[in-house]
Amino acid sequence: MVVRMDDAFLAVDWGTTNRRVYRIENGAVVRTERDERGVTAVTDFAGEAAAIRARFGDLPMLLAGMVGSNIGWRVAPYVPAPAGVSDLAATLLRIDDRTMIVPGVSTSTDVMRGEEVQLLGAVTAGLVPGDALLVQPGTHCKWAVMVEGRIADFTTAMTGELFALLRAHGLLAAQLHGEVTTSSAFLEGVVDGKRRDLAASLFGIRAAKMLGTRDDADAAAYASGLLIGSDVAARLAAAPDAPIFILSGPELGNLYTAAIAANGRSAALIDSHAAFVAGILAVGAAIA
Structure with a gap:
């Protein structure tokens, strides 16, 4: 056939x-x-x-x-x-x-x-061009290096799954029910994610509640920013010159666009269904 x-x-x-x-x-x-x-x-x-x-x-x-x-x-x-x-x-x-x-x-x-x-x-x-860095956000986020139109290399990060687990189980679950948008709390998380000290930064969500330094309404956005920011910082460091494209719907795509911009780079959003x-x-x- x-x-x-x-x-x-x-x-x-x-x-x-x-x-x-x-x-x-x-x-x-x-x-x-x-x-x-x-x-x-x-x-x-x-x-x-x-x-x-x-x-x-x-x-x-x-x-x-x-x-x-x-x-x-x-x-x-x-x-x-x-x-x-x-x-x-x-x-x-x-x-x-x-x-x-x-x-x-x-x-x-x-x-x-x-x-x-x-x-x-x-x-x-x-x-997208044949040579580029492509990201597919989701439960298991894929970062693919395209060379001459072929998949040359890629990395999978469990970014979305970790966020879902944190929201559903464990110490932080009761705090992570707020909306996730490209808010100042999300961007604060992205910046803190660059430190690559994710485990300590996540506990900081609990500490901020006890010290009264962050409203729980912002905790989910901050946690999402931490996870996405850590993911983005690692991947961009490995591809300092590649043009970046995000294959996603707007909800996750906008979060990654903002996180990439916070790292001094720009990315274009591509319709994943069309791709x-x-x-x-x-x-x-x-x-x-």
């Missing part, structure tokens, strides 16, 4: 907790749907694929993300970095002649699944 850009096919960005289905015709999305049927909510993947086809059309299907992991449908191999579109297309895991899973990408110390489609799609669509579509089209067009 060959999926070309002028074909109709289904693409699924299938993550751990959510998934998004796209029906693509002649290179354009004609229908899309997001739900909470991530891989951890599914036991019968063949049945889920059949149900998607029943709703979106009996078409060839390209799947990406955690569906190809050891908690997904079947394990798709990792392609070693540096990796480009042709490498992904050449290493697809074929479930059957109409259903294929895009492989992840690995380095000697890190792995990704799903993000590779967005990263390469952003370059393919001309949304995924461009990437899956490129992979589909490269299938031999």
Whole structure:
């Protein structure tokens, strides 16, 4: 089966907790749907694929993300970095002649699944240059170094997961229920995050409550700023000259934009859904 850009096919960005289905015709999305049927909510993947086809059309299907992991449908191999579109297309895991899973990408110390489609799609669509530093904020934030349009290297930071854990459990949980915006408290956290003394700075949230030096309404924004600021400072130091692009929606994207600006750099916000579509089209067009 060959999926070309002028074909109709289904693409699924299938993550751990959510998934998004796209029906693509002649290179354009004609229908899309997001739900909470991530891989951890599914036991019968063949049945889920059949149900998607029943709703979106009996078409060839390209799947990406955690569906190809050891908690997904079947394990798709990792392609070693540096990796480009042709490498992904050449290493697809074929479930059957109409259903294929895009492989992840690995380095000697890190792995990704799903993000590779967005990263390469952003370059393919001309949304970012071939040489750049790309960041994908989220539960597990990815920082990818792109060289000549390929994923040359990347680092994963558990920034979002750490914030969620702090909000839900432990000493600080009762303080971290306020709104997180690019407020002065968030920016104060970003500055303190540059010190790379994260464990001590986090306890400072408790100390500020006991000493009456920060209102609890600002504690969540400060904590978010600490975590994002520490993440951003480390990554920017490793790429001092690269142009920076953020693949995200505006909520997280604006936080990272502000944190990067506080470190004396600038970043452009890129639509991550548009990047995924461009990437899956490129992979589909490269299938031999």
